[in-house]
Amino acid sequence: MEHSGEKMVDVRSVVEAVSTDNENAPLYQVESLCMRCTQNGTTRFLFTEIPHFRKILLSAFECPHCGERNNEVQFAGELQPRGCFYSLHFSAGDQKMLNRQVVKSESATVKIPELDFEIPPEAQRGSLSTVEGILTKSVDDLQALQEERKKVDSQTAEAIDQFLLKLKACATGESSFTFNLDDPAGNSFIENPFAPTPDPSLTIKFYKRSPEQQAALGYLVDPSQLGESCDEESIEEIKNPSDQMKGEPHGSIGAAGGHRAIAQVNSAEIAENLFRYSTPEEVMTFPSTCGACAARCETRMFVTNIPYFQEVIVMASSCDACGYRNSELKPGGRIPDKGKKINVCVKNVNDLSRDVIKSDTAGVRIPELELELASGTLGGVVTTIEGLITKICENLERVHGFTFGDSLDDSKRSKWQDFRVRLNKLLSLNEPWTLIIDDALANSFVAPTTDDIKDDHQLTFEEYERSWEQNEELGLNDMDTSSADAAYNTIDGL
Numbered sequence: 001m002e003h004s005g006e007k008m009v010d011v012r013s014v015v016e017a018v019s020t021d022n023e024n025a026p027l028y029q030v031e032s033l034c035m036r037c038t039q040n041g042t043t044r045f046l047f048t049e050i051p052h053f054r055k056i057l058l059s060a061f062e063c064p065h066c067g068e069r070n071n072e073v074q075f076a077g078e079l080q081p082r083g084c085f086y087s088l089h090f091s092a093g094d095q096k097m098l099n100r101q102v103v104k105s106e107s108a109t110v111k112i113p114e115l116d117f118e119i120p121p122e123a124q125r126g127s128l129s130t131v132e133g134i135l136t137k138s139v140d141d142l143q144a145l146q147e148e149r150k151k152v153d154s155q156t157a158e159a160i161d162q163f164l165l166k167l168k169a170c171a172t173g174e175s176s177f178t179f180n181l182d183d184p185a186g187n188s189f190i191e192n193p194f195a196p197t198p199d200p201s202l203t204i205k206f207y208k209r210s211p212e213q214q215a216a217l218g219y220l221v222d223p224s225q226l227g228e229s230c231d232e233e234s235i236e237e238i239k240n241p242s243d244q245m246k247g248e249p250h251g252s253i254g255a256a257g258g259h260r261a262i263a264q265v266n267s268a269e270i271a272e273n274l275f276r277y278s279t280p281e282e283v284m285t286f287p288s289t290c291g292a293c294a295a296r297c298e299t300r301m302f303v304t305n306i307p308y309f310q311e312v313i314v315m316a317s318s319c320d321a322c323g324y325r326n327s328e329l330k331p332g333g334r335i336p337d338k339g340k341k342i343n344v345c346v347k348n349v350n351d352l353s354r355d356v357i358k359s360d361t362a363g364v365r366i367p368e369l370e371l372e373l374a375s376g377t378l379g380g381v382v383t384t385i386e387g388l389i390t391k392i393c394e395n396l397e398r399v400h401g402f403t404f405g406d407s408l409d410d411s412k413r414s415k416w417q418d419f420r421v422r423l424n425k426l427l428s429l430n431e432p433w434t435l436i437i438d439d440a441l442a443n444s445f446v447a448p449t450t451d452d453i454k455d456d457h458q459l460t461f462e463e464y465e466r467s468w469e470q471n472e473e474l475g476l477n478d479m480d481t482s483s484a485d486a487a488y489n490t491i492d493g494l
């Protein structure tokens with residue numbers, strides 16, 4: 001059967017075709033039922049990839065009998081490690097902001113706090129639209145059954161009419177409002193026309209998903225984390241985790257190796273330096289569950305001290321069943337009283353090789369490029385300065401890469417291309433540049449290139465008092481430690 005020059009196929013053939021990595025996948029057509037007139041219409045599928053963004057599956061339905069049309073965007077790639085939250089503030093009369101492109105995944109929720117209005121994920125499926133398009137569709141959906149509502153419940157219908165006036169005012173730009181887009185899968189996006197510079201009206205945050213959100217996305221979640229009771233077998237397995245915890249020698253590069261080296265010298269100063277770089281005598285090993293296949297695996301943990309920084313906890317997990325590996329580095333000790341700002345003047349290749357620990361609360365700034373990344377943008381990473389710049393470039397292409405498509409005008413495209421060239425030139429060291437890492441919790445670090453950090457004049461550390469807003473974002477303003485302080489004072493008194 002031929003229709004409009006395209007071959008009509010069955011659903012199974014489409015699924016098999018889009019499951020492959022064929023970059024030149026053709027347009028498929030499937031005969032499907034129209035939910036309005038119950039006649040057969042046509043659904044078109046196209047598997048494509050938005051440059052530097054995501055692999056997506058576009059589907060569009062059209063019924064030649066009643067004219068019904070709709071489209072949907074589904075993400076064919078992987079879920080992101082963290083969820084994303086976009087908040088865009090609109091000022092009354094600004095029509096251009098309503099034309100911002102929006103990628104809304106099937107797991108995203110749209111909220112307008114001023115109207116107490118929410119579009120749940122099941123109300124509007126994945127779509128590629130604009131802010132105006134999303135609001136206009138919401139208006140049309142609410143108006144669709146107004147005539148029936150007036151016959152059944154006139155008061156509710158009147159209240160909806162009053163609400164629709166406010167929603168239409170937002171959709172036409174007559175009133176100011178805030179457009180919030182929350183996606184636990186991390187696959188949604190709002191265009192930033194000022195990119196790569198920050199947009200004063202747009203706020204982007206990345207967050208760790210809750211157990212409920214993990215379960216909704218299809219991840220395997222421990223029932224105890226959802227408030228459910230575990231079965232007897234699970235309780236028996238985890239009843240005595242301390243009995244299964246064991247210690248393993250860390251090897252010649254750990255404290256044992258350091259002690260052997262110290263025994264061969266008499267200098268107390270050399271011994272002290274060796275000890276600062278040494279790891280503990282034992283690595284604690286305890287049973288855990290693989291986050292990918294739910295099989296039994298082992299997690300190793302030890303505490304070490306990074307010179308000129310602080311004590312950190314290193315944890316690593318590996319699964320023999322599926323090969324999944326995961327490692328993370330957590331700061332140890334108490335929360336510092338002050339934040340820390342690290343300034344590095346990058347001049348040569350040795351500076352690019354400096355070790356960098358960037359926590360998930362740290363922001364990154366490069367004044368020469370007018371580039372600023374908010375805290376949490378890249379998450380917590382352990383890398384080098386060269387690796388950090390590479391990650392920034394990849395992240396910008398992932399987050400803002402959607403704007404490299406055909407819809408971008410020539411002036412904006414040339415602006416982006418010029419910025420990417422300037423960003424890549426940082427690694428060629430044609431000119432010196434400055435890297436600034438601002439961490440409100442002082443959990444970030446850049447290694448010196450000299451034996452004594454005081455001799456490294458290209459690296460400076462600056463401590464500062466956190467603002468009330470920073471403490472509020474970190475949850476420190478509501479932290480009450482009076483009970484713990486009283487308990488410690490009682491123990492000290494004894």
